[in-house]
Amino acid sequence: MSVGIRHDDLRRRNRAMVLSAVRRTGQPSRTEIAATTGLSHSTISAISSDLIQEGILAESKPSETASLKRGRPQVGLALKPEAAAVVTVVLSLNFLSVAVIDYAGQVIAEEQRRLDTLTMPRDELIGECTAIVRRRLDDPDLDVGSVARIAMGIQGITDSHARAMLWSPITPLTDIPFADILEKEFGIPATMENDCNMMAVALQWRDPERYRDNFIAILLSHGIGMGLVLKGELFTGTHSSGGEFGHMIHRPGGALCRCGRRGCVEAYAGNYAIWRSAMKMSEDAEPVDVGDADMRALAAKARETDGAEREAYRRAGEALGFGLGSLFALIDPAPVAMVGVSAAAFDLIEPALREAIAQTAGGQHSKSISFDTEPNELPLIREGCAIRALTFVDQEIFASGVQARAGGKNVA
Amino acid sequence: MSVGIRHDDLRRRNRAMVLSAVRRTGQPSRTEIAATTGLSHSTISAISSDLIQEGILAESKPSETASLKRGRPQVGLALKPEAAAVVTVVLSLNFLSVAVIDYAGQVIAEEQRRLDTLTMPRDELIGECTAIVRRRLDDPDLDVGSVARIAMGIQGITDSHARAMLWSPITPLTDIPFADILEKEFGIPATMENDCNMMAVALQWRDPERYRDNFIAILLSHGIGMGLVLKGELFTGTHSSGGEFGHMIHRPGGALCRCGRRGCVEAYAGNYAIWRSAMKMSEDAEPVDVGDADMRALAAKARETDGAEREAYRRAGEALGFGLGSLFALIDPAPVAMVGVSAAAFDLIEPALREAIAQTAGGQHSKSISFDTEPNELPLIREGCAIRALTFVDQEIFASGVQARAGGKNVA
DNA sequence: CAGTATTTTTTCGAGGCTCGAAAAAAAGCC
DNA sequence: GGCTTTTTTTCGAGCCTCGAAAAAATACTG
Structure with missing residues (x-):
């Protein structure tokens, strides 16, 4: 079971807190660290002095704005790159x-x-x-x-x-x-x-304002993947990395998915699925790799004329919308980041997606669900x-x- | 952000650990508590002595098997009922x-x-x-x-x-x-x-062997509900209690659900949905309350003859199966407890459920997913x-x- | 039945850790 | 240059956990 907390754990945890504060904040002073961690100045002083001696932290040059306040200037602590x-x-x-x-x-x-x-x-x-x-x-x-x-x-x-x-x-x-x-x-x-x-980890790091405790990162690429952060923690399955959003079932017995099964969200919203649909191929057609350039051309064409291409994106949006609706039924709505080459075509996807999500329990506040896009996942x-x-x-x-x-x- | 850990937190947490050990184990001795918590005997002795003085714990009479081992007999600690x-x-x-x-x-x-x-x-x-x-x-x-x-x-x-x-x-x-x-x-x-x-909390308490870190409790009643435990923690949504399994989408635009939307799992597997289907009513028919006795009669009839009743349960199983498949795609397979009046009809539901789940990504090991039933939820x-x-x-x-x-x- | 072995529980001193208060340090202000 | 203000360090007090040793409570043994 959960193990008792020992005396030495105390120092370890508080050292970890200081390091985490420095990594997040950049160059916090000891006083700032004391404020954010709730620990006393004495403790922070002792810990940071240790960390500096161990070569993990370093005091940063007074730098910048040579202090406009009076009183002893704060001295920033920074991670020592060569540690x-x-x-x-x-x-x-x-x-x-x-x-x-x-x-x-x-x-x-x-x-x-x-x-x-x-x-x-x-x-x-x-x-x-x-x-x-x-x-x-x-x-x-x-x-x-x-x-x-x-x-x-x-x-x-x-x-x-x-x-x-x-x-x-x-x-x-x-x-x-x-x-x-x-x-x-x-x-x-x-x-x-x-x-x-x-x-998801990177998004949380880049924009902690928007991606803090609960959010979803969806990869729209050849396949459909998802990273999920709930209550500030990365969500994983019980055995695997989990979060196989792309293989939730959109239509039982429906289109052929790359995974060999039928009706997965990915079988409607993956690049190969959009391509297959735009080319008016059968839903049973074997998935093929589509290059990023081809996908961009497809999106351009869909924007240009209202044909099979646009319809393909609409169907992708519908599948993503119902999938998200089911997901939101489980976890409640949260901000979404769409990542990957097809995120650049999100303008084509969004209307149908929103329409679908509005038909689900999770989409009660469809309007308030916000999407952001980032075309480059690597x-x-x-x-x-x-x-x-x-x-x-x-x-x-x-x-x-x-x-x-x-x-x-x-x-x- | 997360707050530093103070000195007095230490005692508080270790006291909590001792109480939790006593509640789980029943009448553990101090030595047993020391073993499960990893704390030293001295610490356990000090804490339990405090707890006894405060009237929270009590030493239990030597009781039972008057000790077959030699050495000083262990004295059990028990929660004091009147605390x-x-x-x-x-x-x-x-x-x-x-x-x-x-x-x-x-x-x-x-x-x-x-x-x-x-x-x-x-x-x-x-x-x-x-x-x-x-x-x-x-x-x-x-x-x-x-x-x-x-x-x-x-x-x-x-x-x-x-x-x-x-x-x-x-x-x-x-x-x-x-x-x-x-x-x-x-x-x-x-x-x-x-x-x-x-x-879910109760199941974990009743049978920690089977329901430990990851499991699912599904209520099959008028509506379909779910309690989910992941990594030993009760899962909740970001805003609500979450886990609205019954309102995941089974068939986009499908049967009318009690929530007013269409195609939810519940619109196929809730009591009213099974009833509606068995009575050959339209999928658009307004949901009605069905008594437990009526449901039991329906199940009996379904077992007796292969008619609309049996088909209704089959469809319920299918909806539950695809829903579970999507859920398992997200969290990986886990043991399931079916609770509520329709859990008593699980024999009618299970075949179609397993067939459906086998068609999903989450059901890769369909055979190994185990179900247990408990007809009485209250x-x-x-x-x-x-x-x-x-x-x-x-x-x-x-x-x-x-x-x-x-x-x-x-x-x- | 007294002594010995064994196991559990308590006691006691040592070592760490955090905290608050006070001191020291490092500026700006007048 | 002295004073104010703010940050940082120092120092002693108070807890907490730990290990070792002592005490307690029982079974075994001859």
Whole structure:
């Protein structure tokens, strides 16, 4: 069961709170931290002094507005970039990208590579992933604190403990324990994250005003994915990354989905489904990959003339609307971010979506449900992975101050 | 943001842990508590000694098996029944029931009453609820510790903070802030809970083996409701009690639902929907109340002959199956408890349900999804309310030992 | 039946942590 | 240069948990 809380947990948690405050706020003063955490000035002083000695935080130069107030000026605390580093690995259709990020969140190296993920055999795919990470880690130009965490993101389903890819549209392979593979290869803790979950994490980071406690990130791309944040926490399934919004049932026994089943939301709203419908192909037609350029052309045509193209987007909107309606019946309405290439065609989707959602219980306040769009998902995924990894370093490594301290007594 | 953890929180949390261990386990010894909480024997000794002095716990007589082991016998700790009491109020269709429950969880008084909830005006409904509680509290026969909490449960939607009934099928009235009303009337903290959520709480309590971290309780009655536990926590919507499984969309634009919309799961699987279908009425026919006896007769007939009745249950199963499939796409499969009068007809529902669920992404392991049935929901709801209220007393009142202690120095 | 072994519970001192108050530090203001 | 204001550090007090040892309560053993 839940375990009692010990005396040393206290310090650990409060250190974690300080680190989290610094990461969120940028350069808060000790006084500001005391205010947001509710801890006393003495405690914050003690903790930050420790963290500075351990090389995790640093006092930032007085900088900026040379203080207009009188009294002793606040001195900002900042994350020390060289305290650690993390690596992000994002694997998507035919594309692999890696970045090394310092403790303060700055990208200090990256590499990208095209591969044929759909046909690659298992060993080769794994090999490419480890090789690209190794190249970055071995790069002699890179002077970086020890890498403390690797976060890999992938399109597809991962397990709920963020250890393995279970299924992915980008490869016929299944059940690849990437986290274990990376940990074994590099001796660095690693996780295997779901792409849409990372999108949600990044959105929360980018715009905490809008995306705070409850919101939904929906990927409109070849497939339909979702990242869900409820009560400030990333939602996952009981076994898998969960949130397979695209495979909720829109019409029982309906159009053929890429997953082999029928009537899923994705079978109406995925790129291939929109394409299939616009080309007046049968709903049973085998899903095909459609390039981003083709999708943009399709959207342009739909805007131009009222034909099968526009109707295809309308149907996609309807499927998304009823799907969202069912989702909202479960969790209540929340702000939505539409991400991915088809989010750029959201103008074509929105009317039917709103009409559908208004017919559902969850859409009672259809008007008040707000949508935002972001056509490019890859930067979001990388950013989410970076934040995930850095937060792990904050909370799980640096919070438990079992650091060096071997320096000696040259302390003030 | 999240607030720092202070020094006094420590004791409070550990006291809460001890109380929770005693409530769950029954009569654990100090040693057992130390083992399950991970706290040291010294700490448990200190805390339990405090709790005993404060009149919250009591040492139980050595009792039972006069110890077969050698060594000093363990002495069990038990909740002291007279330490406090709670009141549960369950309001359902034409029925109001109240119970007074002691701190150890025993029912010590109850009262039930029939009312015409559907036609009652607002003041009268509220008046009946407060009057029945007042009668129990004023009962001179009742010698009970001070009542520390009232938990009211109702069929329908409540807000996510458990303060008010927002909408209910048992009355045309809406937005009744029962928690505030009861608090104001009796000066006792109160909550307004959703019936299905309380069913889930009770199931978790009754059978923690099966219903532990992830499970679903579905009410099959006039309407279709759901209580959902994920990662050990009761799931609620962002604004409301949420989990309106019955109003997920099964067939866009389909059969008329009691909520006024079309195609909801409930419009196929609610009692009125099964009845409507069995009677070969139109899907647009206005929903009517069907008595439990009629439903049982209907089920009997469906078992007897393969006619419209059996087909009606088949359709209900299909709707529930596709709904569960969509739900499982979001949260992954989990054990299900079917509760309510139509759960007694689950044999008629199950085949079509399983067939439908197998056609969905969430039903990949359809065979492994297990169902249990419980035809009577009212006892579950009351039990859930009681546990809710008692847990509140444990965690929020007794954990922060701002108790009497006025006694003096007559301590050992 | 007295002594010994075993297990549970309590006691006691040590070590940490947070807090409030006061002191120290670092500015601007007059 | 002295005074005010604000931030940060220092210091002692008060709790809390922990480990070790003592005390308590029983069964076993010869």
